[in-house]
Amino acid sequence: MVVRLTEDKVRTEADAVLGLSALDGKDGARSGTGQITTFNQLGFQGVQDKPDGWYLPSNRNDVALVLEAKASTIPLGRPQAEELLKNIRIVNEQYHKTVGLLYNGDDLRVFKNLEEVEAPAALQAVGYYLGLFNENGIDKDHIYELTARINNCLHFEFGIKNLYHRMIFTACALVAKRYDAHFVADGKVDYSEFHQVILSTINKEMLRDKRQNFKLNLLGDVFAEIKMNLNVNSEDEKEQAHVRELIKQFIEWVTEISDCINSDAWRGEDVMGIFFNEFNRYKTKSEAGQVFTPEHITDFMYRILEVNKDDRILDATCGSGGFLVKAMANMIREAGGVRTEKAREIKDGQLFGIEYDREIYALACANMLIHKDGKTNLEQMDTREETACAWIRRIAGGVWEKDEAGRYVYRSGGVTKVMMNPPYENKYGCMTIVENVMDNVPPNTLCGFILPDKKLEKTGKAQKQRILKHHRLLKVIKLPEDLFFGIGVTTSIFVFKAGVPQNDEEFFTCWMKDDGLVTVKNKGRHDVHGRWPEIEDTWVNTVKKQSGDSTCKWESPKKHLSYQMPVKPFEITEEDFRRTAMDYLMFQQGIDAKEFDESVLAGVYAGEVSDDGENVTISIPKDDKR
Known part of the structure; x- marks a missing residue:
């Protein structure tokens, strides 16, 4: 049975998925749905048009969103799109980045400013549409630079010699950062505090998952087992100050990498592959x-x-x-x-x-x-x-x-x-x-x-x-x-x-x-x-x-089970033919080809060379036994 939805029901359904009403007032944003709110009431002076839904962040450099809802019996054609585009132009007066949604409960059209874009057929939460303007990939070169600094720091300063331990140490810090670990890069955090923040964050955030898969606590176990040559618990104040400075730098580098890979710009770049290529520089034979x-x-x-x-x-x-x-x-x-x-x-x-x-x-x-x-x-x-x-x-x-x-x-x-x-x-x-x-x-x-x-x-x-x-x-x-x-x-x-x-x-x-x-x-x-x-x-x-x-x-699998490299075609040059013919003639007369070559070469060295301008002549003495 086909359910016919009125415009009001489509608007209500859209709000439930987008979450516009729930976002009203969050971080100063104006957000909601309705039939009677005008753009004038939303801060667009003198504009009496009424959007069906809106998300207007307090920062006008951020992405705004406007919704145009229609009953499910109304197709989303050109006239309906023009209504939405009109509202996008209104919002663009204050926001340079606006997403427009035209929705009738069954079909959906999505616009970035005035350009229609491909998007999932099903309506998504508002966060998805706000991320449509994030188009650039992460800066892999910068991640390589940061990874090189981390590698040198862990290898030479902390003295973590094992390739995989350096990778795990860094990866666990990234996991902790991903789950909102409170890292403070102020030069006052000692190693025990830093170590505990990572372990406690991993244990806290993985608690639910450990019930499903208890082996995941191995990550925390391996991190806790990492050994280093640096005396991070030294009582000497100068040494402790040095450790705190190293941790400060490490936190700054990890935070930068985390910001890259946790952004909407991430396109599946293999960060572990980057780590391996860089950390591999100091690998031991056992790690090859x-x-x-x-x-x-x-x-x-x-x-x-x-x-x-x-x-x-x-x-x-x-x-x-x-x-x-x-x-x-x-x-x-x-x-x-x-x-x-x-x-x-x-x-x-x-x-x-x-x-x-x-x-x-x-x-x-x-x-x-x-x-x-x-x-x-x-x-x-x-x-x-x-x-x-x-x-x-x-x-x-x-x-x-x-x-x-x-x-x-x-x-x-x-x-x-x-x-x-x-x-x-x-x-x-x-x-x-x-x-x-x-x-x-x-x-x-x-x-x-x-x-x-x-x-x-x-x-x-x-x-x-x-x-x-x-x-x-x-x-x-x-x-x-x-x-x-x-x-x-x-x-x-x-x-x-x-x-x-x-x-x-x-x-x-x-x-x-x-x-x-x-x-x-x-x-x-x-x-x-x-x-x-x-x-x-x-x-x-x-x-x-x-x-x-x-x-x-x-x-044919009867003959091969791999790609067969092409065989170079047989070729013979005139020089090859002459050499082969000479070898055969010498063989018939019992002359050793190798000895003959050595004899001729020796005769050339012993002979006299003359040049008459047209020809070069090599003269070998007649009594030479060669």
Whole structure:
């Protein structure tokens, strides 16, 4: 049954969602809905027009909002839009940034000043619309500068030598700041106070989540375990003054980073990836080998798997959470922004991660906590083990039941996309992880894995046959050979469809030779020339169409399970032919080619050289035995 809403009911419904009446008087704002309030009464002298809803902040540099409501039987055409635009012009007399909403209970049109913009079809809370004017991304270069200062301070001043401990120390401070920890950068805070503020904030804000997932208290535990060489409890006043100054600087730097990543300008930039690139400068041998997926590749994987805001994402070797954070950011942007109801759904129930290493798991928790999301869907487990497989089936994998043979059979729900960069070494069970994931997600789930180029081909025969019996390799995209600079491994993205046998079907392959990035000292590889967006669009289109580049080709799984580098065509020059013919003639006459070359060279050195202007002549004495 279709419910017809009057204009009054539409206005009331809009107020309930937008929250305009509740904001009246907050921070000096005038906000509300109604039928009889004129613009004149709202401070626009002499204007008798009546808006249906309004939000007018005390600071006229902030964003204002005006609502035009219509009965649900009235279409939102040009005449109705003109009414709204008239009101926007009125508000623009005092506010340079105004959002206009035209709403009839079913349909919605949104305007930024006088320009219509795309927005979620469903009406959102007012905060979402006030954020539409925040368009700039965060300043990654500035975050790198701040991170470098923090790294040097923690490494040289505090004496925290462990790479992951420096990352965890900084990440926990960011988490505390995100949850409104009272940091005072006045040079009077000693280390014990600073340490306690972080721990108490984490414990307080995570109390509810610990009931759901008790493992999250690991973050606080790891932070409390961090060791440093600096004597932060010294009784010497000069040393204490030095510690207080260090803490003051650290708080200032962390606050700046926090302001960047917690703003509406955040677009999913992987802050943990930035930390890793910078903190990696002082790594020890025992810390070598950990590979963090470059941010532009996480975004590329998201696009080639055609992830959308309704997908449920799994990364069963999530590391610091780079894939999950990028997926969350892109999905939320598609949903209309961080203030939408859909954004909450994405954070609460569409992101799933597993990490085995205790300290890296703590980093993943911190990374998700920094953005107030997804933390309860992270587990510290070993994806090689049945416990993790059961979790994937139960929590992330939907409804599974055992059949008569005792095999788990998928019924409904669950993960829809997998994005992973598992550890490559055999000792970590790389292909066991890959197989376990595909065996326990629903059939037809698209799974993207970053693996060494020949990893699948070098897998044991029995396991390889087992994987292809139950899952289909669709695509292999070879990545630039210098992607993981300094690691010494070349990689490809392997895209599978889980639960569908290969049946000897060919798979598509291509080679992205260049991503446009260059290596910047102490900062890793960066798109300093701005080439990546165009390159990414080209390759996303190539992978989607499965054509469009000279490297594109199809391979039979009977012959290969990787991208095959092109074989250079056979060529022979005239010089090569003459040399080969001479070698053959000398062979027929029993002359050793190597000895002959040495003899001729020695004769040249012993001979006389003359130049008559046209020719250069080398004369070797007749009695020379060579």
